[in-house]
Amino acid sequence: MSNSNPIANSWGERVKSELAQLDVKTLGSVGVLLGGRSGEREISLMSGNGVLEALLSKGVDAHAFDPGLRSPTELASEKFDRIFISLHGRYGEDGTIQGLLELLNLPYTGSGVLASALSIDKIATKQIWLSNGLSTPDFEELTSSSDWDSVVEHLGLPLIVKPAHEGSSLGLTKVKSVEELPAAYQLAAGLDKKVIAETCIIGDELTCPLVGQGNSAEALPVIKIIPPQANYDFHHKYFSNETEYLCPTGYLDNVNIAIQELALASYRALGCRTWGRADVMLDQKTGKPYLLEMNTSPGMTSHSLVPMAAKAAGVEYADLVLWVLSQTLLGAGSASI
Ligand SMILES: Nc1ncnc2c1ncn2[C@@H]1O[C@H](COP(=O)(O)OP(=O)(O)O)[C@@H](O)[C@H]1O
Ligand SMILES: [Mg+2]
Structure with a gap:
């Protein structure tokens, strides 16, 4: 990436220095929400178990809580100090659990109520993007x-x-x-x-992770995904070893930067916080990138993409998890929908 890139050159270094100063005891008791009730329950269990293991390896007092097996209202009687949301899809990534955690005054990872609710809805998301002049398929x-x-x-x-x-x-x-x-x-x-x-946009399948919030948000390196027969379905997302991932993408700098700028603008427009991942298609005829969707609770499985881009930026999986959690110490997740 060239120096002219305004985006995310030093995030990896900053994460390392912030974590070097972090005393994990200040995080207190951490509930890791995993599983849940959406169609992505199985994926969330994989993400959440990875997150839980990473937090434990860092000495965090972390505990699993599955709102698919227990009522989420039981969170009120657990003695958690903060929450890592490893749920995907409905009742996890859509603002509902975020609303409950706001009411319980429990800091939680990731985007707030409004950004989560907007981003789960692909139509509302596209309306926000279009009103900000950002390209997305008709x-x-x-x-x-x-x-x-x-x-x-x-x-x-x-x-x-x-x-x-x-x-x-x-x-x-x-x-x-x-x-x-x-x-x-x-x-x-x-x-x-x-x-x-x-x-349908015919061309390369890309994704771009974003970190931070508002004007200080940044884009991580873009990942190019090459699924077999250009079919990035459920199986090829999580289980197949045939899908190829390129990070760096191999594109010229200006192409990567255009994709990162679009992804970053899409994240800011939705008001996302701490982390997210924009899925993008690059039209093979025109070279123009199109936004597909924003993920506000990115996958954290062994095949997942945010950990891949974070690694390219010099941040290992467990450090990424700890950094995301540590952002709840900065006031994220309290009284800010
Ligand atoms: N408009 C589109 N043009 C081309 N491919 C698409 C389009 N919409 C979805 N896809 C394909 O389907 C995949 C999943 O779509 P996406 O909008 O990211 O939803 P989700 O990941 O939430 O299921 C994309 O990664 C891409 O491979
Ligand atoms: Mg997607």
Whole structure:
């Protein structure tokens, strides 16, 4: 990365020096929320167990709490001092658990109520981005009374149909003909009340992690994802060893910087905090990047992307986890939705 890059050159160094001064005892008793009730429960268990192990290895007094097995209201009687949210999807990444933790006055990792609720909703997210002049594929909300021909006319083929609030590519279809559209809608509508159809961007699949908040937020190195047959589905996200990840991407600096700037602007526009990850497609014909979605509780499995970019920036998995948690000491997660 060139020196002209305004983005994230020294984050790794700063993390190391901040952690060198951190006394983990000041973190107190930490609840790691994992599992939960969303379609991404299994992924969250993998993320959360990784996080728990990392915190324990750093000497943090950390304890698992699974709001899929226990009522989240029991958090009120646990004696936690702060919370690491390792939940993905609904009831974990969508502002609801964040709202409960606000009410309990328990500092928690990551984005607040509003940024979480906006980011879980792919349509609300895109409306915020468009109002900030940020590029994202054309889209429509689908309903059972949508006119399939006019959807195809508007968005072209192939197009993508997906639930607005799911993650991990659940319920997602790449539609290649108008005849496939009703079934794709039914599949997505089975998982979510809100369904989105989007123009399919053909090109490279990228993701860019973001750290920090507001004007001091920064972008980490971009990762290029090369799934087999260009199909980055549930299996190829978490389990397959056939997916290839490039970090650095191999692009020229100006390409990386354009992607980082777009991702950073998308993170700031949503008001995200501490960490997040913007998924981006790079149009192979025009070279233009398009924002797909913002993840506010990024995966922390062995195949996960934020740890990969953090490593490229010089920060190992356990240090990343501890740094994210340590941000709750700075007032994040208290009375700031
Ligand atoms: N508009 C699109 N154009 C091209 N590929 C897409 C598009 N939308 C989704 N995809 C593909 O599906 C994957 C999952 O979509 P995404 O919007 O990131 O939702 P989630 O990860 O929450 O399931 C993307 O990583 C990409 O491979
Ligand atoms: Mg995604």
